[in-house]
Amino acid sequence: MMKELPKSVQFIKGVGPRYAGILAKLNIETVEDLLYYFPRDYQDRSHFTPIKYIRPGEELTVRGEVLKVAEQRLRRGLSILRVTITDGTDVLNGVWFNQPYLKNKFKKGQAYIFNGKLNEKSWQFKKKEINNPVFEELDAGENIHTGRVVPIYPLTSGITQKRLRQIVYNALNDYACHLDDILPGFLKEKYGFLDIAESIRGLHFPDDRNHYIKARSRLAFEELLLLQLLVLKRKRGISQERGIKHRDPGRVLEDFLNSLAFELTPAQKRVWSEIKNDLERDIPMQRLLQGDVGSGKTIIATLALIETMANGFQGVFMAPTEILAEQHYLKLSELLGNLGFKVRLLVGGLNQGERQEVEKEIKANEVDLIIGTHALFQEKITYHRLGLVVIDEQHRFGVEQRFRLKNKGENPDLLVMTATPIPRTLALTLYGDLDLSIIDQLPPGRSPVITTWRNEEARPGVYRFVKDKIKEGRQAYVVCPLIEPSDELKAISALEMQDRLAGDIFKDFKIGLLHGKLTSEEKKAVMEEFRDGKIDILVSTTVVEVGVDVPNASIIIIENAERFGLAQLHQLRGRVGRGRHQSYCILIANPTTEESRQRLKVMTATGDGFQIAEEDLKIRGPGEFFGTRQHGIPDLKVANILKDQKLINLSRKEAEAIIYEENWEEKYPLLKKKVDELELKV
Numbered sequence: 019m020m021k022e023l024p025k026s027v028q029f030i031k032g033v034g035p036r037y038a039g040i041l042a043k044l045n046i047e048t049v050e051d052l053l054y055y056f057p058r059d060y061q062d063r064s065h066f067t068p069i070k071y072i073r074p075g076e077e078l079t080v081r082g083e084v085l086k087v088a089e090q091r092l093r094r095g096l097s098i099l100r101v102t103i104t105d106g107t108d109v110l111n112g113v114w115f116n117q118p119y120l121k122n123k124f125k126k127g128q129a130y131i132f133n134g135k136l137n138e139k140s141w142q143f144k145k146k147e148i149n150n151p152v153f154e155e156l157d158a159g160e161n162i163h164t165g166r167v168v169p170i171y172p173l174t175s176g177i178t179q180k181r182l183r184q185i186v187y188n189a190l191n192d193y194a195c196h197l198d199d200i201l202p203g204f205l206k207e208k209y210g211f212l213d214i215a216e217s218i219r220g221l222h223f224p225d226d227r228n229h230y231i232k233a234r235s236r237l238a239f240e241e242l243l244l245l246q247l248l249v250l251k252r253k254r255g256i257s258q259e260r261g262i263k264h265r266d267p268g269r270v271l272e273d274f275l276n277s278l279a280f281e282l283t284p285a286q287k288r289v290w291s292e293i294k295n296d297l298e299r300d301i302p303m304q305r306l307l308q309g310d311v312g313s314g315k316t317i318i319a320t321l322a323l324i325e326t327m328a329n330g331f332q333g334v335f336m337a338p339t340e341i342l343a344e345q346h347y348l349k350l351s352e353l354l355g356n357l358g359f360k361v362r363l364l365v366g367g368l369n370q371g372e373r374q375e376v377e378k379e380i381k382a383n384e385v386d387l388i389i390g391t392h393a394l395f396q397e398k399i400t401y402h403r404l405g406l407v408v409i410d411e412q413h414r415f416g417v418e419q420r421f422r423l424k425n426k427g428e429n430p431d432l433l434v435m436t437a438t439p440i441p442r443t444l445a446l447t448l449y450g451d452l453d454l455s456i457i458d459q460l461p462p463g464r465s466p467v468i469t470t471w472r473n474e475e476a477r478p479g480v481y482r483f484v485k486d487k488i489k490e491g492r493q494a495y496v497v498c499p500l501i502e503p504s505d506e507l508k509a510i511s512a513l514e515m516q517d518r519l520a521g522d523i524f525k526d527f528k529i530g531l532l533h534g535k536l537t538s539e540e541k542k543a544v545m546e547e548f549r550d551g552k553i554d555i556l557v558s559t560t561v562v563e564v565g566v567d568v569p570n571a572s573i574i575i576i577e578n579a580e581r582f583g584l585a586q587l588h589q590l591r592g593r594v595g596r597g598r599h600q601s602y603c604i605l606i607a608n609p610t611t612e613e614s615r616q617r618l619k620v621m622t623a624t625g626d627g628f629q630i631a632e633e634d635l636k637i638r639g640p641g642e643f644f645g646t647r648q649h650g651i652p653d654l655k656v657a658n659i660l661k662d663q664k665l666i667n668l669s670r671k672e673a674e675a676i677i678y679e680e681n682w683e684e685k686y687p688l689l690k691k692k693v694d695e696l697e698l699k700v
């Protein structure tokens with residue numbers, strides 16, 4: 019029978035109320051918290067340097083017998099303690115200032131280990147001294163601070179490295195054996211995993227490199243397995259619910275497809291059949307549609323919406339910004355115009371009257387498709403029969419929002435779309451509860467956008483080029499990082515830019531302005547003018563970042579491009595290259611950091627969103643890249659979402675095997691308990 023782990027860290031030797039308070043600052047409350055509080059780094063103090071060979075510079079470890087303990091009192095309150103040790107090759111002093119009580123710790127003839135850096139001054143005087151060395155008696159049981167690979171923990175004020183190390187060590191000794199080993203025996207056997215106590219110890223106090231690697235891989239696997247179980251449980255939960263079984267609407271879809279000016283690409287056809295298949299099953303669809311900017315996701319969403327509407331359901335299409343919602347609204351109203359469906363826009367910017375009108379219509383089932391922003395899932399909105407929810411640009415929505423919208427109906431189908439290409443293993447982790455469809459091909463006839471990076475001096479040339487293109491009938495975007503001039507930020511604002519362009523170089527052309535502070539009406543009017551070709555140059559902030567679709571616009575100038583992230587630059591670039599004209603993206607930038615220079619280089623080197631995402635991941639790391647929390651994924655302590663691809667695949671495979679077993683929760687109660695705990699945490 020396992021002993022219970024005591025709850026509070028106070029039970030650990032060396033931890034009283036005071037240290038319990040300090041540990042709490044590190045979010046360590048229970049013994050288990052402490053055992054799972056892993057080092058941020060390690061220091062190899064397992065090699066002893068013969069004293070004869072030590073030199074200033076690197077931190078080093080020596081061992082030797084105490085020859086002499088000498089205390090020197092300089093004046094009141096100032097004392098120096100010198101402890102001389104020898105290892106037979108030479109002698110060395112450990113030196114402590116104003117800590118006279120330490121002298122009682124050293125006894126002549128006893129062996130000690132010292133760790134630290136040789137004092138340069140002493141070296142110049144042909145002496146070997148280490149100031150304030152970390153020290154331990156050699157034969158007093160196991161060494162913790164020296165003579166081994168030593169853990170280095172993230173600290174907070176009030177606790178030293180040495181103290182925390184000692185506390186963790188005590189906890190390991192007394193309690194690691196009481197930890198629940200949640201991995202099923204068959205998995206441990208199959209992969210030769212260490213047991214839990216040895217693994218935890220291997221992360222804090224590894225015997226050697228191999229011990230650390232084995233310990234880490236077991237704990238990373240366990241972490242990933244739990245994560246996979248969590249997402250698969252969500253997925254399985256949904257798959258056991260009864261969803262809407264759409265029927266093939268036949269003619270309506272065919273006519274619609276025939277009315278398009280183009281044919282679907284093979285990739286579009288493939289994902290459409292995956293989606294259609296889901297729509298026509300009675301399990302609720304939970305699908306992620308991934309495709310680079312401009313790959314034609316919107317048309318696929320439209321097909322799915324037509325199918326649900328033709329079945330008598332309402333469809334909802336949610337976009338991350340009002341501008342994008344309006345774009346979709348215009349586009350879909352046009353596309354669906356002849357089919358007799360009623361489309362409405364619901365965004366925060368509507369006035370109260372308009373909004374109440376739309377809400378009334380929704381409830382009374384007088385509308386078929388509602389396009390909008392977050393406003394779509396406010397409390398007071400009641401859908402009539404919600405058949406399909408489409409969420410565009412998923413990376414801006416959290417899991418929780420996703421669920422909230424879904425709960426507006428009775429298990430409506432869900433289609434989430436994202437232009438952020440994600441490596442498969444990442445998708446498995448972040449969107450593990452969704453099925454994945456990928457459009458891996460752009461519509462034909464698109465020539466890649468030519469991307470260049472220019473500095474301030476090149477501006478006149480850039481403008482001459484833009485002028486020529488406008489005279490040929492094209493349109494251009496100029497994107498600025500700010501709306502209004504700012505004293506703190508040295509960047510160009512859209513207002514200044516508009517003045518500058520309109521007042522001089524482009525005074526014969528029509529210049530429009532678009533930014534987030536305009537009212538919905540104003541934004542809509544500007545976008546309409548731009549779409550109709552009445553505006554030649556649209557000066558804008560990043561509000562045009564997603565989804566805006568004006569095929570005749572073939573140039574985008576991005577000002578202060580060094581200020582934007584890679585994903586954002588790629589999204590912005592996606593505004594052009596949407597029609598049959600050769601398109602250009604001109605990055606105007608004076609980068610000051612290596613990282614921003616790196617980003618600009620990646621942009622000019624490739625137009626492939628997938629590659630850009632990978633580079634972005636490399637530059638930023640997954641935490642920042644995705645903000646994992648908002649995906650409803652707990653923070654990982656051991657596993658690395660980028661590097662542990664093999665373990666991710668393995669854990670997925672095993673989690674699938676487990677979760678589809680009958681009664682897995684009874685068979686593996688410890689796993690179930692952990693998964694439930696996780697579920698509460700995210």
Ligand code: ADP
Pocket residue numbers: 280281282283286309310311312313314315316317437461462565567569596
């Ligand atoms: P995404 O939403 O994936 O960024 P869109 O759906 O906005 O891309 O499509 C980009 C442009 O390509 C639109 O103008 C759309 O009409 C057009 N398009 C979509 N599919 C095709 C196709 N198969 N052939 C030609 N043009 C297409």
Ligand code: MG
Pocket residue numbers: 312315316410564565
């Ligand atoms: Mg889009």
